[in-house]
Amino acid sequence: MAEYPASRLAERACRVEPFHVMRLLGRARELEASGRSIVxxxxxEPDFPTPExxxxxxxxxxxxxxxxxxxxxxxxxxxxAIAAHYxxxxxxxxxxxxxxxxxxxxxxLQLVFSVRLEPGDRVILGDPSYPCYRQILxxxxxxxxxxxxxxxxxxxxxxxxxxxxxxxxxxxxxxxSPANPTGAVxxxxxxxxxxxxxxxxxxxxxxxxxYRGLTYDVPDTTALALALAVEDLYVIDSFSKYFxxxxxxxxxxxxxxxxxxxxxxxxxxxxxxxxxxxQQAALAAFAPETTAVLEQRRAIFQQRRDRLLPAxxxxxxxxxxxxxxxxxxYARLPEWLEMDSMDFATRLLEDAGVALTPxxxxxxxxxxxxxxxxxxxxxxVLDEGVRRIGEFLADCGSTKKKPQV
Amino acid sequence: MAEYPASRLAERACRVEPFHVMRLLGRARELEASGRSIVxxxxxEPDFPTPExxxxxxxxxxxxxxxxxxxxxxxxxxxxAIAAHYxxxxxxxxxxxxxxxxxxxxxxLQLVFSVRLEPGDRVILGDPSYPCYRQILxxxxxxxxxxxxxxxxxxxxxxxxxxxxxxxxxxxxxxxSPANPTGAVxxxxxxxxxxxxxxxxxxxxxxxxxYRGLTYDVPDTTALALALAVEDLYVIDSFSKYFxxxxxxxxxxxxxxxxxxxxxxxxxxxxxxxxxxxQQAALAAFAPETTAVLEQRRAIFQQRRDRLLPAxxxxxxxxxxxxxxxxxxYARLPEWLEMDSMDFATRLLEDAGVALTPxxxxxxxxxxxxxxxxxxxxxxVLDEGVRRIGEFLADCGSTKKKPQV
Ligand SMILES: Cc1ncc(COP(=O)(O)O)c(C=O)c1O
Ligand SMILES: Cc1ncc(COP(=O)(O)O)c(C=O)c1O
Numbered sequence: 033m034a035e036y037p038a039s040r041l042a043e044r045a046c047r048v049e050p051f052h053v054m055r056l057l058g059r060a061r062e063l064e065a066s067g068r069s070i071v072x073x074x075x076x077e078p079d080f081p082t083p084e085x086x087x088x089x090x091x092x093x094x095x096x097x098x099x100x101x102x103x104x105x106x107x108x109x110x111x112x113a114i115a116a117h118y119x120x121x122x123x124x125x126x127x128x129x130x131x132x133x134x135x136x137x138x139x140x141l142q143l144v145f146s147v148r149l150e151p152g153d154r155v156i157l158g159d160p161s162y163p164c165y166r167q168i169l170x171x172x173x174x175x176x177x178x179x180x181x182x183x184x185x186x187x188x189x190x191x192x193x194x195x196x197x198x199x200x201x202x203x204x205x206x207x208x209s210p211a212n213p214t215g216a217v218x219x220x221x222x223x224x225x226x227x228x229x230x231x232x233x234x235x236x237x238x239x240x241x242x243y244r245g246l247t248y249d250v251p252d253t254t255a256l257a258l259a260l261a262v263e264d265l266y267v268i269d270s271f272s273k274y275f276x277x278x279x280x281x282x283x284x285x286x287x288x289x290x291x292x293x294x295x296x297x298x299x300x301x302x303x304x305x306x307x308x309x310x311q312q313a314a315l316a317a318f319a320p321e322t323t324a325v326l327e328q329r330r331a332i333f334q335q336r337r338d339r340l341l342p343a344x345x346x347x348x349x350x351x352x353x354x355x356x357x358x359x360x361x362y363a364r365l366p367e368w369l370e371m372d373s374m375d376f377a378t379r380l381l382e383d384a385g386v387a388l389t390p391x392x393x394x395x396x397x398x399x400x401x402x403x404x405x406x407x408x409x410x411x412x413v414l415d416e417g418v419r420r421i422g423e424f425l426a427d428c429g430s431t432k433k434k435p436q437v
Numbered sequence: 438m439a440e441y442p443a444s445r446l447a448e449r450a451c452r453v454e455p456f457h458v459m460r461l462l463g464r465a466r467e468l469e470a471s472g473r474s475i476v477x478x479x480x481x482e483p484d485f486p487t488p489e490x491x492x493x494x495x496x497x498x499x500x501x502x503x504x505x506x507x508x509x510x511x512x513x514x515x516x517x518a519i520a521a522h523y524x525x526x527x528x529x530x531x532x533x534x535x536x537x538x539x540x541x542x543x544x545x546l547q548l549v550f551s552v553r554l555e556p557g558d559r560v561i562l563g564d565p566s567y568p569c570y571r572q573i574l575x576x577x578x579x580x581x582x583x584x585x586x587x588x589x590x591x592x593x594x595x596x597x598x599x600x601x602x603x604x605x606x607x608x609x610x611x612x613x614s615p616a617n618p619t620g621a622v623x624x625x626x627x628x629x630x631x632x633x634x635x636x637x638x639x640x641x642x643x644x645x646x647x648y649r650g651l652t653y654d655v656p657d658t659t660a661l662a663l664a665l666a667v668e669d670l671y672v673i674d675s676f677s678k679y680f681x682x683x684x685x686x687x688x689x690x691x692x693x694x695x696x697x698x699x700x701x702x703x704x705x706x707x708x709x710x711x712x713x714x715x716q717q718a719a720l721a722a723f724a725p726e727t728t729a730v731l732e733q734r735r736a737i738f739q740q741r742r743d744r745l746l747p748a749x750x751x752x753x754x755x756x757x758x759x760x761x762x763x764x765x766x767y768a769r770l771p772e773w774l775e776m777d778s779m780d781f782a783t784r785l786l787e788d789a790g791v792a793l794t795p796x797x798x799x800x801x802x803x804x805x806x807x808x809x810x811x812x813x814x815x816x817x818v819l820d821e822g823v824r825r826i827g828e829f830l831a832d833c834g835s836t837k838k839k840p841q842v
């Protein structure tokens with residue numbers, strides 16, 4: 033095939049960076065194909081299958097021939113079920129008209145950013161944070177203001193930090209709670225203060241609650257419980273993580289009614305709608321039998337966190353405290369290690385057969401000293417991963433100068 | 438709820454127009470809820486259920502727990518199956534690496550437009566055409582050059598028309614074949630000439646083949662059969678229409694390899710991936726048992742076209758010739774009728790209980806004199822629709838001055 037002049041491709045598209053973890057994953061697959069065993073600690077989705085009641089509802093939808101387009105805003109019954117779920121689980125009154133079903137939280141992010149931002153508008157978000165925020169926003173011509181987050185604020189964008197970071201032209205603030213990659217949970221009082229700042233200055237607060245339900249030791253909440261004036265609050269959520277439905281591609285957004293009307297029109301054009309059998313299946317996601325399964329899984333994630341965290345600390349990784357949510361540990365490399373996290377991830381995969389995500393995927397602030405480990409594998413796999421990482425570090429320590437610790 | 442200041446919503450998002458047919462559909466549902474019978478001739482999807490072999494593959498995927506994320510470019514097996522399908526059906530060699538699976542053709546449109554267009558770039562497309570082109574392009578800041586299409590070119594964007602419409606800054610040309618709403622099929626020779634013009638002037642030719650397979654009397658082809666230098670050719674397709682999988686949300690694009698690499702990164706960020714059980718199900722879409730079902734349905738669509746078209750002509754609608762593909766008739770209102778197509782559609786629904794799509798959804802060129810009727814219903818429904826339209830016209834004719842015809 034003739035060589036393709038890259039100049040013909042749009043610059044804003046070409047600026048979208050590949051995730052480093054994708055290259056590592058490709059390499060991991062090569063190694064596996066050649067017979068090597070790889071411990072996967074990079075995977076950002078539950079290892080559990082979709083709960084049986086949801087699968088059953090999906091099968092029933094296929095049997096009933098429910099395979100045509102739905103309205104762009106989603107099945108009315110699903111919008112109602114989501115609204116009712118907020119009532120049942122969080123005691124919050126949500127009007128189904130404010131719920132828009134989307135192809136994953138991914139689709140919701142695109143709609144919310146599109147409905148609120150003009151090219152050149154500024155958006156404040158944490159560093160590190162979920163990489164797609166930056167890429168989607170960049171594609172839309174938004175300008176990013178990244179606020180460095182570290183253990184001193186529990187990796188949270190505090191109201192003080194937000195205030196200090198504010199620049200003219202700021203039109204939106206993105207907060208994930210629980211957060212990827214840090215697992216940090218932002219409490220309701222802090223969310224209220226963040227919202228007040230945004231509201232006073234005419235910006236939207238966008239809260240990504242895709243890891244809602246996956247919290248440990250702290251209350252499981254939603255920004256919707258603030259029961260604030262809703263004008264500038266957008267809450268994004270998904271069936272992917274807590275509900276174990278990553279591959280089904282169904283999420284949602286709760287926004288102001290007028291914004292939902294515009295997002296509905298955007299969705300008609302960009303997506304037509306989310307997958308129909310998946311929406312039908314998701315109707316079973318709030319059933320008591322499903323909740324029972326999911327709460328068991330939540331307990332298992334907590335046990336895994338509590339097993340992996342001390343083991344990593346013992347190897348010299350820096351972890352300020354047990355993160356309150358999601359299923360990730362964002363660990364600082366041992367101080368003595370003379371490698372950045374990309375080198376570490378690459379060599380760890382090659383030499384020890386462990387895949388994890390280098391911090392560089394999540395931002396720039398000290399990212400070269402951090403890696404993300406997902407506890408989306410069972411004890412056995414976590415233990416084997418820790419064993420291999422320990423051996424790898426021991427090898428590094430014996431060949432490099434290792435100061436007394 | 439407090440009133441929401443619309444000024445806080447992004448202008449480019451608010452500019453996205455609602456489809457008129459959505460308002461009509463909402464009204465149709467109200468009428469149905471109040472007990473009225475409505476004949477639906479507005480529906481842009483096959484009435485048939487998804488073929489059983491595809492459903493069976495979907496069920497098997499659920500049973501096997503295949504519900505996790507797939508790679509953004511799609512299941513490798515599905516990319517291969519699509520490539521092989523071009524070989525089997527059209528004798529065309531397609532490298533699976535050039536196939537990217539997307540959430541419907543909708544997702545493919547977004548990726549292709551994003552990878553080729555900078556804000557301000559010009560895009561040439563037919564008027565009338567599929568409304569989402571205009572809206573997605575508008576959202577991206579592209580400038581549209583709409584070329585009026587009529588019966589004199591068989592509703593096709595001919596090379597002469599394209600040449601005459603060309604303006605500096607044109608970076609893409611969009612052609613659907615078969616087309617929505619006209620059913621027009623652009624033959625390979627004409628596509629070759631269109632591509633030559635685009636290529637010589639550094640623009641991409643984007644061919645939307647979502648109605649491929651649904652052609653009558655003319656050969657079923659693909660622009661990929663041109664076997665041209667592929668640099669500037671993007672072919673968009675979908676499992677929605679011919680394959681009867683609208684609600685499953687799986688489509689694809691075949692593009693130049695370098696563009697596919699960039700679109701893959703865009704897809705990672707915008708979509709993560711298409712629905713997994715749906716991709717698994719789509720693997721059965723090319724099986725001989727499925728093709729047998731689909732070819733029967735194609736014959737049925739042709740019979741319906743051949744039943745509806747003369748009936749509409751007999752009522753005084755203008756239809757230049759039987760369209761070669763898709764499942765739509767784009768009919769000119771009877772000349773004597775003193776109503777634009779929006780009024781016609783609205784009053785026809787209210788007075789006669791027939792829903793169809795006013796031309797205004799598809800552009801501006803004589804759109805107020807046209808309506809789109811979908812023959813996605815069986816004979817009985819089509820006949821009843823024609824009967825009701827006939828009565829409605831007779832009523833109009835008796836109250837308004839009707840010249841001798
Ligand atoms: C913070 C965050 N938001 C949004 C998403 C998108 O998920 P989905 O589109 O599957 O709902 C992810 C996925 O990993 C995530 O981590
Ligand atoms: C011409 C055309 N292109 C693209 C689409 C998008 O279809 P889908 O996203 O279901 O593949 C449609 C749907 O009606 C269409 O008519």
